[in-house]
Amino acid sequence: MKKVGLVDTTFARVDMARYASARLKACGTGFTVERRTVPGIKDLPVAVRRLFQEGIDLCMVVGMPGKAEYDKVCAHEASTGLILAGVLEAKPVIECFVFEGEAEDGKELEILARRRAEEHAENAYAMLFRPQDLSRKAATGQRQGFADAGAVRPAY
Amino acid sequence: MKKVGLVDTTFARVDMARYASARLKACGTGFTVERRTVPGIKDLPVAVRRLFQEGIDLCMVVGMPGKAEYDKVCAHEASTGLILAGVLEAKPVIECFVFEGEAEDGKELEILARRRAEEHAENAYAMLFRPQDLSRKAATGQRQGFADAGAVRPAY
Amino acid sequence: MKKVGLVDTTFARVDMARYASARLKACGTGFTVERRTVPGIKDLPVAVRRLFQEGIDLCMVVGMPGKAEYDKVCAHEASTGLILAGVLEAKPVIECFVFEGEAEDGKELEILARRRAEEHAENAYAMLFRPQDLSRKAATGQRQGFADAGAVRPAY
Amino acid sequence: MKKVGLVDTTFARVDMARYASARLKACGTGFTVERRTVPGIKDLPVAVRRLFQEGIDLCMVVGMPGKAEYDKVCAHEASTGLILAGVLEAKPVIECFVFEGEAEDGKELEILARRRAEEHAENAYAMLFRPQDLSRKAATGQRQGFADAGAVRPAY
Amino acid sequence: MKKVGLVDTTFARVDMARYASARLKACGTGFTVERRTVPGIKDLPVAVRRLFQEGIDLCMVVGMPGKAEYDKVCAHEASTGLILAGVLEAKPVIECFVFEGEAEDGKELEILARRRAEEHAENAYAMLFRPQDLSRKAATGQRQGFADAGAVRPAY
Numbered sequence: 001m002k003k004v005g006l007v008d009t010t011f012a013r014v015d016m017a018r019y020a021s022a023r024l025k026a027c028g029t030g031f032t033v034e035r036r037t038v039p040g041i042k043d044l045p046v047a048v049r050r051l052f053q054e055g056i057d058l059c060m061v062v063g064m065p066g067k068a069e070y071d072k073v074c075a076h077e078a079s080t081g082l083i084l085a086g087v088l089e090a091k092p093v094i095e096c097f098v099f100e101g102e103a104e105d106g107k108e109l110e111i112l113a114r115r116r117a118e119e120h121a122e123n124a125y126a127m128l129f130r131p132q133d134l135s136r137k138a139a140t141g142q143r144q145g146f147a148d149a150g151a152v153r154p155a156y
Numbered sequence: 157m158k159k160v161g162l163v164d165t166t167f168a169r170v171d172m173a174r175y176a177s178a179r180l181k182a183c184g185t186g187f188t189v190e191r192r193t194v195p196g197i198k199d200l201p202v203a204v205r206r207l208f209q210e211g212i213d214l215c216m217v218v219g220m221p222g223k224a225e226y227d228k229v230c231a232h233e234a235s236t237g238l239i240l241a242g243v244l245e246a247k248p249v250i251e252c253f254v255f256e257g258e259a260e261d262g263k264e265l266e267i268l269a270r271r272r273a274e275e276h277a278e279n280a281y282a283m284l285f286r287p288q289d290l291s292r293k294a295a296t297g298q299r300q301g302f303a304d305a306g307a308v309r310p311a312y
Numbered sequence: 313m314k315k316v317g318l319v320d321t322t323f324a325r326v327d328m329a330r331y332a333s334a335r336l337k338a339c340g341t342g343f344t345v346e347r348r349t350v351p352g353i354k355d356l357p358v359a360v361r362r363l364f365q366e367g368i369d370l371c372m373v374v375g376m377p378g379k380a381e382y383d384k385v386c387a388h389e390a391s392t393g394l395i396l397a398g399v400l401e402a403k404p405v406i407e408c409f410v411f412e413g414e415a416e417d418g419k420e421l422e423i424l425a426r427r428r429a430e431e432h433a434e435n436a437y438a439m440l441f442r443p444q445d446l447s448r449k450a451a452t453g454q455r456q457g458f459a460d461a462g463a464v465r466p467a468y
Numbered sequence: 469m470k471k472v473g474l475v476d477t478t479f480a481r482v483d484m485a486r487y488a489s490a491r492l493k494a495c496g497t498g499f500t501v502e503r504r505t506v507p508g509i510k511d512l513p514v515a516v517r518r519l520f521q522e523g524i525d526l527c528m529v530v531g532m533p534g535k536a537e538y539d540k541v542c543a544h545e546a547s548t549g550l551i552l553a554g555v556l557e558a559k560p561v562i563e564c565f566v567f568e569g570e571a572e573d574g575k576e577l578e579i580l581a582r583r584r585a586e587e588h589a590e591n592a593y594a595m596l597f598r599p600q601d602l603s604r605k606a607a608t609g610q611r612q613g614f615a616d617a618g619a620v621r622p623a624y
Numbered sequence: 625m626k627k628v629g630l631v632d633t634t635f636a637r638v639d640m641a642r643y644a645s646a647r648l649k650a651c652g653t654g655f656t657v658e659r660r661t662v663p664g665i666k667d668l669p670v671a672v673r674r675l676f677q678e679g680i681d682l683c684m685v686v687g688m689p690g691k692a693e694y695d696k697v698c699a700h701e702a703s704t705g706l707i708l709a710g711v712l713e714a715k716p717v718i719e720c721f722v723f724e725g726e727a728e729d730g731k732e733l734e735i736l737a738r739r740r741a742e743e744h745a746e747n748a749y750a751m752l753f754r755p756q757d758l759s760r761k762a763a764t765g766q767r768q769g770f771a772d773a774g775a776v777r778p779a780y
Contacts, residue, residue: 010279010290010298013308017294037290039279039298042235042251046242053246064295066305070255073232076385079354081239083393086358087400088243090365095354099382106308123322123351134322134349138329139376142322142351149378152325152418166591166602166610169620173606193602195591195610198547198563202554209558220607222617226567229544237551244555262620388697391666395705398670399712402677407666411694435634435663446634446661450641451688454634454663461690464637464730478747478758478766481776485762505758507747507766510703510719514710521714532763534773538723541700549707556711574776 002031002128005051005059011040012064014110016096016117020062023118027125031057041065041097042074045081052089059086060094060124062117067101075099092127096120098145116145158187158284161207161215167196168220170266172252172273176218179274183281187213197221197253198230201237208245215242216250216280218273223257231255248283252276254301272301314343314440317363317371323352324376326422328408328429332374335430339437343369353377353409354386357393364401371398372406372436374429379413387411404439408432410457428457470499470596473519473527479508480532482578484564484585488530491586495593499525509533509565510542513549520557527554528562528592530585535569543567560595564588566613584613626655626752629675629683635664636688638734640720640741644686647742651749655681665689665721666698669705676713683710684718684748686741691725699723716751720744722769740769 004024008017021033034056038047041063048059061082065071075097086093096117103109123144126133141149160180164173177189190212194203197219204215217238221227231253242249252273259265279300282289297305316336320329333345346368350359353375360371373394377383387409398405408429415421435456438445453461472492476485489501502524506515509531516527529550533539543565554561564585571577591612594601609617628648632641645657658680662671665687672683685706689695699721710717720741727733747768750757765773 008294010293010296012295013297013305015295015307035291037287037294038248038283039250039276039290039300042239043248045239046246046248049243049246072385073228074235076389077232077235077239079386079389080236080392081243083354083357083389084240084396085243087361087393087397090358090361092350092355092358094351110308120351127350131349134351135347137322138320138349139324139327140322141325144351149325151327152422164606166605166608168607169609169617171607171619191603193599193606194560194595195562195588195602195612198551199560201551202558202560205555205558229540230547233544233547233551236548237555240552241555266620384697388701391698391701392704395666395669395701396708399673399705399709402670402673404662404667404670406663432663439662443661446663447659449634450632450661451636451639452634453637456663461637463639464734476762478761478764480763481765481773483763483775503759505755505762506716506751507718507744507758507768510707511716513707514714514716517711517714541696542703545700545703545707548704549711552708553711578776 003034003056004031004124004128005034005036005048005056007036007038007044007047007059007061009038009040009063012062013100014064014113016062016098016113019114020060020096020117020121023121024125027122028129030129041078044078045085048082048093049085049089052085052091058092058094058124058128060096060120062096064098064100064113094120094124096144112145119144159190159212160187160280160284161190161192161204161212163192163194163200163203163215163217165194165196165219168218169256170220170269172218172254172269175270175273176216176252176277179277180281183278184285186285197234200234201241204238204249205241205245208241208247214248214250214280214284216252216276218252220254220256220269250276250280250283252300268301275300315368316343316345316436316440317348317360317368318345319348319350319356319359319371319373321350321352321375324374325412326376326425328374328410328425331426332372332408332429332433335433336437339434340441342441353390356390357397360394360405361397361401364397364403370404370406370436370440372408372432374408376410376412376425406432406436408456424457431456471502471524472499472592472596473502473504473516473524475504475506475512475515475527475529477506477508477531480530482532482581484530484566484581487582487585488528488564488589491589492593495590496597498597509546512546513553516550516561517553517557520553520559526560526562526592526596528564528588530564532566532568532581562588562592564612580613587612627680628655628657628748628752629660629672629680630657631660631662631668631671631683631685633662633664633687636686637724638688638737640686640722640737643738644684644720644741644745647745648749651746652753654753665702668702669709672706672717673709673713676709676715682716682718682748682752684720684744686720688722688724688737718744718748720768736769743768
């Protein structure tokens with residue numbers, strides 16, 4: 001039985017963890033989900049390292065940085081820390097961030113955040129159970145939350 | 157008995173540690189608070205690691221970067237170091253920074269810094285003793301020091 | 313028998329791993345290639361560390377950050393993590409990134425990405441089997457994907 | 469007997485280490501000072517780690533980045549490395565940097581650098597021998613080299 | 625017998641390693657030089673860590689980032705990685721980078737790169753064999769490749 005960690009924040013404005021969890025479970029079985037909530041995205045790296053040390057196999061984290069310039073800095077610090085935690089443990093961290101400024105209004109934000117969380121959840125599942133699905137999609141311009149960019153048609 | 161580390165700086169202009177400490181104690185019992193003061197925010201990461209190595213369970217740090225562009229760089233370096241210290245020890249660091257430029261005048265700065273310190277102190281308490289409180293507030297747009305942004309109303 | 317890790321992403325729009333793999337094999341023998349695909353470039357550092365821990369001698373990673381400002385930040389985070397993974401294991405990581413904005417259109421992007429992947433693959437092979445080839449090209453202004461800049465003619 | 473490391477650079481234009489050393493010794497006794505000089509600020513992190521591994525209890529480093537944009541990048545890299553060295557060893561690093569552009573002319577630069585070095589030296593002494601002095605100055609808006617900003621008068 | 629590592633890149637356009645090596649040998653005896661060439665500056669940190677693990681006492685690295693904005697990012701990543709490698713091993717890394725944009729034309733670039741490589745080589749030698757030479761030059765405004773800035777005349 002594999003173990004997936006799923007960490008979200010009280011800061012986010014859309015319940016991405018719920019969407020991610022539902023999609024994870026819709027993907028298949030063979031795993032349990034361990035949920036955690038921290039205050040903000042900068043608290044995610046420690047939560048991830050802790051979960052790994054408790055035997056979690058893969059962590060998915062969801063967060064929603066605000067619109068201000070400073071929020072971008074926080075997201076950068078959080079991402080750097082998440083990569084650090086992952087590299088130290090040699091275990092995958094699926095980071096799903098939606099910046100509030102990516103959407104025009106609340107409705108759009110909700111839709112974008114839900115789709116991105118669901119698609120990252122599919123990636124998380126594939127990393128643990130179906131790496132061949134990722135291999136098949138290699139270099140096909142996949143995007144999470146927006147329409148896929150698609151592969152560039154080979155020129156020769 | 158849990159142990160909370162609380163570190164502040166001589167650089168800050170509002171006594172956030174006092175507000176944080178009072179609020180921590182108002183939240184409940186079952187913990188002691190270990191106080192430290194360092195010169196500036198860039199000294200916080202080492203202080204945090206030291207406290208963790210002395211058996212502290214969670215560190216809360218409070219700091220007040222100045223208005224200059226360089227202060228933002230220092231805050232970024234401090235934050236990166238705080239995440240490093242937390243990840244290496246796999247123990248939570250609650251970072252409470254108030255930038256001097258966030259407020260119009262001294263009075264506003266005092267009010268903002270006090271509220272943010274108190275609300276981060278509540279988060280610190282919850283992380284140690286009531287993680288279910290954080291779970292209940294997941295994705296509800298919590299903000300520390302300012303009015304909460306609130307959850308986006310689900311669009312579907 | 314040496315082992316080369318080759319990791320790409322589902323995000324990329326040109327199949328650089330295919331070009332890299334073909335060129336690696338055209339360079340010589342004495343190695344096997346272990347392929348992996350992860351969702352995006354920020355997932356590369358963990359994949360690299362994992363491969364190293366499984367006994368891989370050198371990792372080549374290929375990725376294609378998008379055109380947005382945020383994509384540059386992600387690439388920076390990924391690069392920092394790749395260097396971290398390499399330094400922790402003391403094993404080489406050949407990073408081959410092509411930014412979508414480097415080319416005018418799809419055709420140009422395909423050509424650029426292919427050439428860069430092939431030339432980085434040659435470097436990867438040289439690092440493992442023919443370090444003297446790299447020594448011979450020292451300070452000759454080599455570029456991957458574009459025309460070489462060449463050495464500056466000594467002025468004295 | 470405590471041991472203080474004091475590292476400066478050949479790059480700096482004001483002999484801050486001399487001022488720092490004199491002030492350290494004027495603060496009290498019970499410690500020895502181990503001096504080192506490296507070429508530039510980016511060499512400081514390694515020097516600090518080395519000193520710590522030789523049994524030094526606290527390192528003070530003094531440096532003077534130039535006026536160019538690139539010098540700011542170097543200072544950022546140096547600071548990040550200094551925090552890394554401190555966190556890895558869990559020992560304090562007092563960083564005293566004066567940017568050449570902070571002063572109008574040489575005379576002002578000399579005065580600023582001297583005052584900042586002396587005030588950081590006092591902090592270094594306090595961290596080792598009189599932490600209660602730092603506690604007493606907590607959140608009082610201390611500045612090194614310039615006039616103190618002072619505490620914001622509590623608004624309520 | 626001390627061991628000096630000297631690593632350069634195929635990307636650079638001036639053979640700084642040759643100049644550095646010649647100057648190192650002109651400084652004195654008592655050491656051997658171990659040469660390596662990697663593709664680009666981002667490959668330097670791993671090469672340095674490897675050399676240290678093979679028993680090298682000090683590494684000098686020479687590189688020449690291009691003129692584009694992205695080249696500055698790469699240089700920043702490389703520098704951060706070099707400091708990481710040095711700190712992890714507690715051994716000095718002398719970084720000698722010349723940005724292509726620092727010179728007007730090829731001739732100037734060649735002269736600048738040669739002088740900087742030679743002066744950094746002198747620093748490398750001094751760090752290993754004559755630290756007292758660095759101490760004597762402390763805070764004298766040394767520059768590598770350009771005229772020294774010199775010490776600010778003490779104002780009091």
